[in-house]
Amino acid sequence: MKCSVISIDLAKNVFQICALDEKRQVLFNKKVKRTQLLQELALFEPTLVVTEACYSSNPWGRRIQALGHTVKCVPAFMVKPFVVGGKNDRNDALAIAEAALRPKIRFVEIKSVEQQDIQSLFQIRQLLIRQKNALSNQLRGLLAEYGEVMPKGYVHLRKLLPDVLENPNNELSNISREFFHQINDNILAISNQIKEIETKIESLIQNKPSHQRISQIPGVGPIISSAIHAFVNDASAFKNGRQFSAWIGLTPKQYASGETNRLGNITKRGNSALRRLLIQGSHILIIHCEKTDTPFNLWLRQLKQRMPRGKCVVAVANKLARVIWHILAHDEAFSQEKVCY
Template sequence: IIAAKYTKPFVKGQKNDYNDAEAVAEAVLRPNLNYVQEKSQDQLDLQALHRVRSRLVSRRTATINQIRAFLLEQGIAVRTGSSSLRNSLFAILDNRANEISSRMHDILIGLSEDWLWLDERIDATSTEIEQISKYDVGCQLLMSIPGIGPIISTALVAAIVNGSAFERGRDLGAWLGVVPRQYSTGDKPILGKISKAGNRYLRMLLVQAAHVLMMRPKLWQNLSFGDWLKRASKRMHKNKLAVALANKLARIAWSVLYNCTEFDNHTTDMEAI
């Protein structure tokens, strides 16, 4: 299986089925071309669980925002945060019954029921993912890395298995798109923003894990890369540092999976996501 972007340069003339097939046949003969590994049924199932969970989380966020918007149209502002809205929604409906029409009241109640249903589906899916992580060897190795829990470990295993598709950790970081986009010419290296190539979902999870680590500077001294993190935090913006830390976590994850060894972070005293 070859990525379409690698076969495009070999297309001759106009695009048609014959030229596309010839381009694929020509690309296969290239020795340095990277191929896409086929996923097993277990990988596909685990990847499907993550996609379902991601969709449910997006729907829940949209539902919460819609409830907040409808209340704002009625002149009722609720403090930021889902917990604030959850705790105050029914109190608002009771205390301001004269200001809210019966139809709007029913709409908000229906949206709140949707919210509860989505919470139950997300919890059930998350529980299933956590159960898988307990019995998978690769997930157990990945969860020895600070900041990586059942969600990230299972997502990585579903995507790269043991990391054999990559020659080194930096290749995984480049595939995830957490490295600078390069546009160099005339022996002058020009680095821009991150490339954002590859798996968007994994990139988002690793950046979130990096933000969790950055929020706990007292624990940095217990990490093997804590000194690097302290120095980098003094010269980098927090968002830039989060991406750099996500890249480091990706490289560590590849090494852990490829060598089948746990990560030695001296002490593990933090709550993984």
């Protein structure tokens, strides 16, 4: 059977398939069981198959690609405006097809198993960091109730806690000392797990040409480099560096009407994990820019003098995103002179 586009509303057990012809007329819109999906798609000549970007779109996308079809994923927020009528699988499948045919829709690329491995490690790492911070804050709060006030930051807690627990002159009881020891052991174990994950992430991307190029950029280490590899399939899919930076959410909101044009805070849309890493890298660069007189550090010092700290951090993160895009899209090496031009 020949059709111009097939849309699939993915689910857990029962999927909805909608097919449109070249005139965008519905050929069929039916339910298919999970075990029958690939058999059903194998009956069609190679065509465009679109799904909504969701938790299972990557594995299904790879399986459908193996049948010879071209697979694209539409972001969920771009599908919603095309839903006509009530919320049901038939309307959702038709809306996915309609959205995919719009000329300005930006699709989500199907990720490889390797990219999903790195993403999984990132998610586990972030979970462990939250657990570590929660335990550290809880331990600091409990110590304060016994009159032992700790400075902010886990570094100070790790350094001072052994002396506090071994001090017989404070008000800590034997019970509290025992449980505080256990909490501290848990924090140390989580810290070791985080280091192991970071080592694993670095080993997965250390031989990648893209990593070797962008790791030369100041503020871009193995974690940011691996995040780029995991979340960005093809940098050339973005028209320019500003579009890439906007995808990460580092460009300002625009309020324009008639002759009025105002820019607000950054949009914070897109990939929050990648945006957070770039912001953290920018903080480190600004802190250490006084140590050496490289062209990039000299540019950072001038930037610090022109704008407030927070705005400066976001500006540097925006700059890093654009430099990363340029290096990946044009297959070039990093040059500080070009960056600071």
